[in-house]
Amino acid sequence: MSRTRVVVTGLGTTSPLGGDVASTWEGLLAGRSGVRHLTEEWAADLPVKIAGRIAVEPTDVLERVKARRLDRSAQFALVAAMEAWRDAGLENAVQDHGLDGDRVGVAMASGIGGVTTLLDNYDTLKAKGPRRVSPLAVPMLMANAAAANISLYVGARGAVNTPISACASGNEGIAMAIDQIRLGRADVVVAGGTEAAIHPLPMAAFANMMALSKNDGDPSTVSRPWDTARDGFVLGEGAGVLVLESLEHAQARGARIYAEVLGAGITADSHDIAQPDPEGRGGSRAILRALAESDIDPSAIKHVNAHATSTPLGDIAEGLMLHATLGAGIDDVVVTSTKSMTGHLLGGAGALEAVATVMALHERVSPPTINLDDKDPKVDLDIATTARPLPQGDIAALNNSFGFGGANVAVAFGSF
Template sequence: MSRTRVVVTGMGTTNPVGGDVATTWEGLQAGRSGVRRLTDDWAESMPVKIAGRIAVEPSEILDRVKARRLDRSAQFALIAAAEAWADAGFEGTASEAGLDGDRVGVAFASGIGGVTTLLSNYDTLLEKGPRRVSPLAVPMLMPNAPAANISLTYGARAAAQTPVSACASGAEGVALATDQIRLGRADVVLAGGTEAAIHPLPIAAFANMMALSKNDGDPTTVSRPWDTARDGFVLGEGAGVLVLESLEHAQARGARIYAEVLGTGISADAHDIAQPDPAGRGGSRAISGALRDGDIDPASIVHVNAHATSTPQGDIAEGLMLHATLGAHVDQVVVSGTKSMTGHLLGGAGAVESIATIKALHHRLAPPTINLDHQDPQVELDIATKPRELPTGDIAALNNSFGFGGANVAVVFGSI
């Protein structure tokens, strides 16, 4: 694989904190939670009654007819992609923007896929019979539907990949996009992930496996990474998209560059289908792999946007990973847990958190972790509870993502 340098030239998101990147960044810096009490009729019977709904509904943005042909997860994907594409300076399709569509790719993930489409059509089948099931159900529910619709919208023909690695999926999309460019298969790739799983069945399933917090207090205080009172994650929804390009391609067209993808690492725990390796060995291999991939000195890492879901075991394991990979330098690293505000976006998490990591580098300001009242003594990290300034000069930041099945992805971004 070549050492082609890969840079970020566009970003887009829709999530519980904001309907675009600017609003999201302002909300994260302000410590604003997007977690709310669910108002759906079905929520009253659920063991968990809170979640992170997106701040701006797709109906306020997308054409109504087009939206009806898309699962909610794909709706989020197209909204975030449109912002990222325009932010990168492109208009219309790839060819209309002066690009060769054969050199534009997609690496866009989902952890679960079109679960709301699947379950609603199953309800229709039971209640009204097979003739009433939507003929669009399969192209709406398939996990690669968001990637396919992005490819169709922008005429991106290099590839339309869909990594499905649970909660690590969005970050894996960024890693695969980086590989596409380094392998010479594309000049520009739309990368990231999406999820829309706020539905009775996923909520009941996550709750019954003791993964979700059952705290029924103020919804904005329930997601609390590293706090001694944490008892599980808060389900969220949303999407994030990055436009990645080779540095040469970006410079040739005079593009604004936010950051560089310095290195990526992927590993598997091979430990348990749901629980992380308690020693954090798998995640450590992913982080070490990202550092090796970019020939990165651990001392250049000044900030980590951690996976930090608020699960008792996961938060401790991630702390061990950072100590194992960054050594004594970990004491000089500012750590943020933005899921304290967004909730856990599953397949969209790694993408949205990549955006937060890049914005932190770009503005030299790490976002806070909210709801951290009493830090777990087993987690020996410098966790920002207020916005924290980052150093000047050439610096790097790490984004971690881990998922069920033992999936681990680490991405290191560098200032430029």
């Protein structure tokens, strides 16, 4: 594989904090929570009645007919991809830049895919019979629906992929995009992740396996990574998208560059289907591989957007990983968990957090972690509890994602 330099030229998101990057970033820096009470009738009997609902409904952005043909997860993905594509200056790419669709790819991930379409159509089948099942159900519920619809929007005729690795999926989409560019198969790849799983069945399932917090207090205070009172994650929804390009291609068209994507590491724990390795060995190997592929010294890392979901075991394991991989330099690293504000977007989490990591490097400021009132003494990290300046000069940052099945993905970004 070549050492082709890969850069970020476009960003897009729709999240519990805002319908675009600007509003989401403003909310993150302000330490504002997007977690709310669920007011739907179906939530009344659930053991958990809070979630990070999207701030701006995709039907407010997409054409009505188009939106009706997409699962909610694909709606999120398309909204974020449209913003990222415009942000990269590629809206009229064929006319203005002579962009070759054969050299454009998509790597859009999801942990679950079109689950709301699947479950809603099953309810229709039971209540009204097979003739009332939507003829669009399959193209809406298929896992690659988001990637396919983005490819139609941007005119991508290269590889259109959908990596699925639970909560590490969004970060894996970015890793796959790096590979496509460095293997010479694409000049531009639209990468990220999306999820829309705020539905009674997924919520009941996560709650019954003791993964979700059952704190029934103020919703904005429930997601509390690293705090001694943490008792599980808060489910969120949304999408994050990055436009990645080879540096040569981006410079040739005069693109604005946010940051450089230095490298990625992907590993598996082979420990347990749901619980992390308590020593964090698999995650440590992912971080070390990302550093090795990036060809940087651990001391270059000055910021980490941690996976830190607010689970008792996972938060401690990640702290061990960072100490094991960054060594003495860990004292100079500003760590944050933006899940404290957005909740956990599952397959969309790594991508939304990649957008936040890139913005942190670009703006030289780390978002805070909120609700950290009493830090667990087993976690020895410098965690930002207010927006914190990052150093000037050449620095790098890590974005970590870990998922059920023992999936670990770390992506290293560098200032540009």
